[in-house]
Amino acid sequence: MATTTTTTCSTFGLPKLLHSTFTHNLNLSSSSSPPSSRNHPWLSSNPKPRTTVSISSCLVDSSSVKPASPKVSVQTRMWNWKGYSIRYQCAGNSGPALVLIHGFGANSDHWRKNIPVLAESHRVFAIDLIGYGYSDKPNPRELGDAPFYTFETWGAQLNDFCTDVVKDKAFFICNSIGGLVGLQAAVADPSICTGVMVINISLRMLHITKQPWYGRPLIRSFQNLLRNTPVGKFFFQTVATKESVKNILCQCYHDTSQVTDELVDAILRPGLEPGAADVFLEFICYSDGPLPEELLPQVKCPVVVVWGDKDPWEPIELGRAYGEFDPVEDFIALPGVGHCPQDEAPHLVNPLVESFVARHATMKS
Template sequence: MRRWAAGLLLLAALVVGVWIARGEASPHPPGQWAPRAGVEPRYQDVSGLRVHYVRKGRGPALILLHGLGSSIYTWADVIPALAQDHDVVAADLPGFGGSDVPDELASSVYPATVLGLLDRLGISRATLVGNSLGGAVAVVLAARHPERVRRLVLIDSAGYNLEPSKRPMSLRLVGSAPVAAALDALPIRRWLVTRALRQVFYDPARVTPEKVEEYLAPLARPGATDAVRSLINDRSGFGLPALVSEVRVPTLIVWGRNDRWVPLADADRFAAAIPGSRKVVLEECGHVPQEERPAEIVHLLEEFDPGR
């Protein structure tokens, strides 16, 4: 681990030098996806936190929850189609995207914030769709507040991999003290984000400069990288996996066969623990099917949770 950190810091120094020499601004400013998806930024105050979200469409409520280090951008390619028959809400979890970074970030903040946002938006029941970290949050809500959850969709969900030792090396490096200091430099953030995305996607060609900028921009906010590190080092694990077996709402489990961050074996564990759940495996797909295979995700969601 120390050798990894030392090597990464050396690389950071080299990258910083190259970046300073170039002195170039990004030709791909973030946020351009929103007009294409037909959404505008909205905000709600939830327990003193300003929560950023988008909302589109009419019909049964569909709540989209992103993963660690991500944002509502991850749902950009599925929102327009889903909104034809659903009331679609995609929210940035605290510390990510455009939502506030709490002074103290604990795993308990996330389910409480989602529940509070539903209250503020007047949504009594919804289908929760969670990818990675968002899946863990959705599981907690489905287990503890089943009266608020109509259906549950887990897309390459966290839950059985929340122990720090079970996480990918990229995440463990970000959680280490030496690398944490280097993250304040834009070049090393850019290098880490690019490296992580190339692991997340089955096809690394999908990691375009625009995509890198969309993931990178929110991490430049004060405290944003602290939020990521806090979750990486959080050992509470949302009370998972113990809570998984308490889920009783109809559940769809979707997994990319080639997910290098959360193994396919975890999909089997979810399926075995949740009675009556259905599992779908997508071939040649990585950790974020909603970005890599958006049309198939839309089809699966509309089939599982028909709209109006």
């Protein structure tokens, strides 16, 4: 049974642009109305009683949060995975191992405000999933008919990373679609994952099962248009600009002052590398695969769900249902925070990570 905590205080996935196109402009989903079990059958399960705990903003004063020690050095390294070069960042010499997993269109730099702080008492690794950041971006059309950029692929990559690089069990700290990657990895090999924190996990509202029957042909047609005609590359070119990236980030960050030039550059620059457009188009046409509500019942380790309640892409009204699954020990709402709390409000997220890990860690120096 999850405890629901509200933390009162003083993001990024490009497929949400398509979600907005389909669901808001074409009115194909119920996001403009209260969630119901008719539109979302997984909400119809009998809810378990919850304890609600409110934490006053005075208890989370950002001015009192200790900054990262200047002695913490963050290193960038490359790892060879099945012949592909994978970029990751690491810091910290002792303590439990954490692996930070970014969302769609992002990379390990999206954790730049978290790595040095967490590394003071943990061994921290942040990975660029294959296809993103400065990891290789193989053309999916050259890899056979089966989809390559899937949660199964990324889950396998994450578990292999823990085996080859971390060399230890690890906590998975995940944002957006990274949450599905972490859950998929935890289900695929329960011996590797100690616990999972999902932060504004993707609801996957473009999944075929979450769209009404009358909207599915339109979605499939538009996805085929993007993937199989020059329209897709043109669409990507309109998105992969500094102005567009900033506008998208300002949609999903409630505190838009956190959308800095540094952040825009961190997201945009690797997205301009060769192969990025093919990965982008492949994933936005990926309407199958696992859903959070399918993975959560299979997870054997503790899970914490964190949710910025001003997320315009993943409504907290739908996200609260994830707190009812047995592995979930806490559902923590962050009022006034958007889709990427780890970057928008790191002074709130970092202590939550430390607390979660402290409850379940087996220390290894």
